Amino acid sequence: MNPQVSTFDKLVNSLSTEEAQTMLANIAENMKMSEELQTDSKTEPLLIDAQVKKGIKINDEPFFIRLWLHLKSFFKSLPVETVYEEELIRRLGKDLQHNYKQYINIKANTFTKDFYELLRELRKTQLFFTSLLSAYDVDKGNFYLLVSSFVAPDVYLKLMHNTDPFNCVPTAQANANLRSELLKKIDESFSLMTTEYKTGMYQAANAIEWMRHFCELSIDKAVLRFTVNPSIEPSCSVYLLAAEIGSLASVLTTIKPIPDVVLQALFLLSKQDKFNDKAVNMNEESVEFVSQASHALEAIKQFAVKIPILELARYTLKSIHWEPQRLEEGEDWFQLFKVAWKKRFNERWQLWSAEQKRAQLTRKMLDLLKIDKLEPLLYRPWEDxxxxxxxxxxxxxxxxxxxxxxxYVSFVQPVLKILLMEGNFYRRENLAEYTSAFTVLEKQQSCISTFESRLSPEGEIGAAFIQLKEKTMASLKSKNSLEALMKNIETEAKQIITSSQNAFKTLIALLNGFIDGNKNSVYAPLVNWSIIQGNDNVDFRMRVEGVKNFLQEVTSILTDADKIEGDV
Incomplete structure (x- = not known):
C-alpha cells in the first residue's frame, strides 16, 4: 500500500534527513538575534505613562499657568480640562520637534523624508512576514506541532507515536474500544507539557500573533499618502496618518520577541512544497531566508528605536490620554495544539482503518480465488x-x-458459454442482454493485456513516462504532463473495472431469473431450464447457482475495493 499522508507527515518525512536538520540548525543559529528585539527596541517616552494615567492635574502647574489656562478656557468657552489637554499636546509637539525633527516637522505638521524611508522599510518587512503567515493561516495547528518539536521534543515524539495507530497498535490487539483507548493515551501525553514547555509555546504563540497584527497594519496606505515629487522631498500631513499611526503604535508598543523556533517553523511551512523538488537547492533557500528575516527584523528594530511611536500617536490623534489597543496574544494556542494532534490522529486512524479493511479484503480476495497472492502489474512507469x-x-x-x-477461465466461462449455446431464452431481450454481457467478459482479458502493454517501455504510456523522466526537469509543465499520463491510466483502468462490474450485475440478474424467476419476471427462466445438459441437469443447475454466487462475491469485493480506494 502507498497511502496518502497528511501535509504535516509529508513535511516530517522530508525533515528526517541529516541535511535538513543541519539546515534548520543554521537558521536557528543565525536567528538568535531576533530574540533581542524587544529589549533593544525600547525608547524612553517623552511623557511618562504613569503621569498620563494620573489624569490631568492642573493644580500641579504654577499659578500663572493655571491662571492663563482658566482665562483661555473662559474666552474659548471650553472646559479647562480640554484647554489643558491642548496645552499638553502643544508641549508634546514642542518636545517632538526638539528631539525628533529628523522625522517630523511640527511647525508644518508633516512627516519628513526620513520617516517615509523608515515606513517603506517597514512595508518590506510586512510583505516578507505576510508571505510566511499565508502558510500559517492555512493550518495554524501544523505550526504549533512544528514548534513543539523544537520547544518540547520529548512530548512531541510521544505524541507522534501515540497519534499514529501504525506505530502503537499490533493487528492482534485491534478491538472495538481501540479508538477511545488511543485517544485517552493522547490526552495523557498532553499532561507531559511542563510549565517550561508551555512557556516556550506561549512565547511562540505571542510572537506569531504579534506578526499577524503587524501584517494587518495599513502601512501600504500610509506610504501612499506621502506626496512624492522629484522636485521636493516626500512629506505627508501628520493628521492624514492619524489612524495609521494609532494602529502602528498599538502594535509596536507591544513588540514581542520572535523566537528562532517560530522562524524555523514558518520557513518549513512556507517551503514545504519544495522539499522533495530536486531542482530546488534548499540550502540556498535557507540562506536567502536568513538574509530576508534578518533584514526584516532589523527594520522593525530601527523603527522602534528611532521613532517615539506612542507619542506620535497621541500627538496626531490629539489625545494625551490615548492608550494602545490591547491585542490578542495567542491565548488559544493550547486549544489549537490539542486540536491539531487529534486531527493528525484522525487522519492516521483513517489510513490505518483503510489498511485494516484492505488487509481483510485482500484475504477475502485470495480465499475466493484460491491463490496465495494477486498478480502484480508487470510495469509501473510512474515510479522513481x-x-x-x-x-x-x-x-x-x-x-x-x-x-x-x-x-474465470476454469470456473465461470464454461458455465456461461453452455447457457449461451444451449439455453432457450423465454425473452429475446434477455438473450440480447446475456450475449452482450458475456461478450464484454470474453474481451476483458485482451483489454487487460493491452492496458499492461501500453504501460511497458515499448508502449505508448510507458514510453511517454520514460521520455519525460529523461528529458525534462522538475517544472509545472512536466508536472502537468505526468499527471495527465496518470489520469489516462486511471481512466483506462476504470473503464475496464466499470464495464466488468456492469456485466457481472447483468449476468447475476439473469442467472437469478433462470434459477428463481417466472415467465412474468423481467428476467425470465430458460424454457429448457429443467432439461438443459440432459442427465447432468441437476448438477449443471448447481454449477449455475455456484457461478451466480461467485459473481456476487466478485461484485461485492470490487464495490468494497472501490470504497477503500476512494477513502485513501
Missing part, C-alpha cells in the same frame, strides 16, 4: 520519478486481472 504518483485503482485492477486469468 521526481513527482510522487500513485495508481489509485491498482487494488481493484489487480484483483480483476487475477480473476480473469484464473477462475
Amino acid at each position: 520519478l521526481w513527482l510522487v504518483l500513485r495508481f489509485k485503482r491498482e487494488f481493484s485492477f489487480s484483483f480483476l486481472a487475477t480473476f480473469f486469468s484464473t477462475l
Whole structure:
C-alpha cells in the first residue's frame, strides 16, 4: 500500500534527513538575534505613562499657568480640562520637534523624508512576514506541532507515536474500544507539557500573533499618502496618518520577541512544497531566508528605536490620554495544539482503518480465488520519478486481472458459454442482454493485456513516462504532463473495472431469473431450464447457482475495493 499522508507527515518525512536538520540548525543559529528585539527596541517616552494615567492635574502647574489656562478656557468657552489637554499636546509637539525633527516637522505638521524611508522599510518587512503567515493561516495547528518539536521534543515524539495507530497498535490487539483507548493515551501525553514547555509555546504563540497584527497594519496606505515629487522631498500631513499611526503604535508598543523556533517553523511551512523538488537547492533557500528575516527584523528594530511611536500617536490623534489597543496574544494556542494532534490522529486512524479493511479484503480476495497472492502489474512507469504518483485503482485492477486469468477461465466461462449455446431464452431481450454481457467478459482479458502493454517501455504510456523522466526537469509543465499520463491510466483502468462490474450485475440478474424467476419476471427462466445438459441437469443447475454466487462475491469485493480506494 502507498497511502496518502497528511501535509504535516509529508513535511516530517522530508525533515528526517541529516541535511535538513543541519539546515534548520543554521537558521536557528543565525536567528538568535531576533530574540533581542524587544529589549533593544525600547525608547524612553517623552511623557511618562504613569503621569498620563494620573489624569490631568492642573493644580500641579504654577499659578500663572493655571491662571492663563482658566482665562483661555473662559474666552474659548471650553472646559479647562480640554484647554489643558491642548496645552499638553502643544508641549508634546514642542518636545517632538526638539528631539525628533529628523522625522517630523511640527511647525508644518508633516512627516519628513526620513520617516517615509523608515515606513517603506517597514512595508518590506510586512510583505516578507505576510508571505510566511499565508502558510500559517492555512493550518495554524501544523505550526504549533512544528514548534513543539523544537520547544518540547520529548512530548512531541510521544505524541507522534501515540497519534499514529501504525506505530502503537499490533493487528492482534485491534478491538472495538481501540479508538477511545488511543485517544485517552493522547490526552495523557498532553499532561507531559511542563510549565517550561508551555512557556516556550506561549512565547511562540505571542510572537506569531504579534506578526499577524503587524501584517494587518495599513502601512501600504500610509506610504501612499506621502506626496512624492522629484522636485521636493516626500512629506505627508501628520493628521492624514492619524489612524495609521494609532494602529502602528498599538502594535509596536507591544513588540514581542520572535523566537528562532517560530522562524524555523514558518520557513518549513512556507517551503514545504519544495522539499522533495530536486531542482530546488534548499540550502540556498535557507540562506536567502536568513538574509530576508534578518533584514526584516532589523527594520522593525530601527523603527522602534528611532521613532517615539506612542507619542506620535497621541500627538496626531490629539489625545494625551490615548492608550494602545490591547491585542490578542495567542491565548488559544493550547486549544489549537490539542486540536491539531487529534486531527493528525484522525487522519492516521483513517489510513490505518483503510489498511485494516484492505488487509481483510485482500484475504477475502485470495480465499475466493484460491491463490496465495494477486498478480502484480508487470510495469509501473510512474515510479522513481521526481513527482510522487500513485495508481489509485491498482487494488481493484489487480484483483480483476487475477480473476480473469484464473477462475474465470476454469470456473465461470464454461458455465456461461453452455447457457449461451444451449439455453432457450423465454425473452429475446434477455438473450440480447446475456450475449452482450458475456461478450464484454470474453474481451476483458485482451483489454487487460493491452492496458499492461501500453504501460511497458515499448508502449505508448510507458514510453511517454520514460521520455519525460529523461528529458525534462522538475517544472509545472512536466508536472502537468505526468499527471495527465496518470489520469489516462486511471481512466483506462476504470473503464475496464466499470464495464466488468456492469456485466457481472447483468449476468447475476439473469442467472437469478433462470434459477428463481417466472415467465412474468423481467428476467425470465430458460424454457429448457429443467432439461438443459440432459442427465447432468441437476448438477449443471448447481454449477449455475455456484457461478451466480461467485459473481456476487466478485461484485461485492470490487464495490468494497472501490470504497477503500476512494477513502485513501
